[in-house]
Amino acid sequence: MDSNNPFFDNIEKKTNVKKEDILEIANSVSNANFSDPKVVRELIARIGNTAGVPVSKEKEEAIVKAITSGNMPSNLTSLSKIFGPKR
Numbered sequence: 001m002d003s004n005n006p007f008f009d010n011i012e013k014k015t016n017v018k019k020e021d022i023l024e025i026a027n028s029v030s031n032a033n034f035s036d037p038k039v040v041r042e043l044i045a046r047i048g049n050t051a052g053v054p055v056s057k058e059k060e061e062a063i064v065k066a067i068t069s070g071n072m073p074s075n076l077t078s079l080s081k082i083f084g085p086k087r
Helices: 006-015 019-028 037-051 057-068 076-083
Strands: none
Touching: 006 019, 019 037, 037 057
16 A cells, blocks of 8 residues: 555544554455454454544444445445444
8 A cells, every 4th residue: 555645644634543553454454354253343443442433332233244244335325324323
């Protein structure tokens, strides 16, 4: 990954997550087994902690189920239903 790409600077500005942390997480998942719920839970916890965003057990379970079953949404509307607040 090109760490000089302005994409990472934009993410850093919007999320207050350091570019180095983003790249470290991205590199750590390059060979991850996303069919293993334990691996997915560890990744969710790591991203949540890095971003300073708490992830409820309910939301964690929905994310784990979507990833391990291979049913990740392909558009932002569907994705926002998983990650967005409950109404």
